[in-house]
Amino acid sequence: EVQLVQSGAEVKKPGESLKISCKGSGYSFSTYWIGWVRQMPGKGLEWMGFIFPADSDITYSPSFQGQVTFSADKSINSAYLQWNSLKASDTAIYYCARRGLGGFDFWGQGTLVTVSS
Amino acid sequence: DIQMTQSPSSLSAFVGDRVTITCRASQSISRYLNWYQQKPGKAPMLLIHDAGSLQSGVPSRFSGSGSGTDFTLTISSLQPEDIATYYCQQSQRSPWTFGQGTKVEIK
Numbered sequence: 458e459v460q461l462v463q464s465g466a467e468v469k470k471p472g473e474s475l476k477i478s479c480k481g482s483g484y485s486f487s488t489y490w491i492g493w494v495r496q497m498p499g500k501g502l503e504w505m506g507f508i509f510p511a512d513s514d515i516t517y518s519p520s521f522q523g524q525v526t527f528s529a530d531k532s533i534n535s536a537y538l539q540w541n542s543l544k545a546s547d548t549a550i551y552y553c554a555r556r557g558l559g560g561f562d563f564w565g566q567g568t569l570v571t572v573s574s
Numbered sequence: 575d576i577q578m579t580q581s582p583s584s585l586s587a588f589v590g591d592r593v594t595i596t597c598r599a600s601q602s603i604s605r606y607l608n609w610y611q612q613k614p615g616k617a618p619m620l621l622i623h624d625a626g627s628l629q630s631g632v633p634s635r636f637s638g639s640g641s642g643t644d645f646t647l648t649i650s651s652l653q654p655e656d657i658a659t660y661y662c663q664q665s666q667r668s669p670w671t672f673g674q675g676t677k678v679e680i681k
Contacts, residue, residue: 492670494618502610502618502661504670518669519575552617559623560608560665567617 459483461491461553461565468571469543476539477568479553486534487511490556493527493538496567497549507556508536543572576600576664580673586681593649595676597662602642606666609638609647612675613658621660622647654680 464478479491493505506517510529517527526539536553551568554561577600587593597607605625610618620629622638625645635650649656657680662673 501675502612502663502672504663504672506669516668520669554618557620557623559606559627560610560620560663561618562620562623562629564617564619 459555459563461555461563463551463553463565463568466569466571468573470574471544471572472542473572474539474541475543475570476537477551477570479536479538479565481534481536481555484555487531491529491536492554492556492561493525494552494554494561495521495549496552505538505551510534510536543570545572545574548572575669576603576667576671578662578664578671578673580660580662580676582676583674584677584679586679587652588681589652589654591652593652593656593678595647595660595662595678597640597645597647597673599643599645599664603664603666605641606664607638607640607645608663608665609636610661610663611656611658612661618661649678652678652680 460482462480487510490507490509492507495503505521508515508527510531529536553565555563579598607625609622612618621632621636626638637648639646659675659677661675
């Protein structure tokens, strides 16, 4: 069974750093792109970009380029989303998802990130 | 960026009704169009990929059609468990973009 399990909710202060994780199982993790999607409170879905775990090839959405960093460790089937300096506007649920033949066919449960002073 | 526009933004229908949601792309995306269902408090779920291919495990009352710039998601007989927000997404060109969502409720 394909599963993506994300790390738990985080509460941070503005300016702090954060790294959240997404661990895949039940399939060949290295050979599927992993995407990240943001959902701000009460809002729609925003595509942040992709990472290919086999070689860490990355595509960022221009809206998120320079604001976040993707990484992956194929040896432990995990992908990561990182911020160096959080802002209140980063408060959102962040989903990882597997890129299948068409679209995102499996999703993580989401990680709620709250940034508040 | 390719803009995706869904209509309506929300709708209310009776159980058993046929429901149609449309999605328009700002430029041609061939058939690189996916539909997702998101229930409250849950992660999205892929319903339809490549405009008309039903994802494994999705009930057959869901169907998709279209190509180029105009696409449709149809629920042939609305069920109570279909209460959700539905999103289209283009995967023709980076950045992938989503529609703003259509909230479906029961009358």
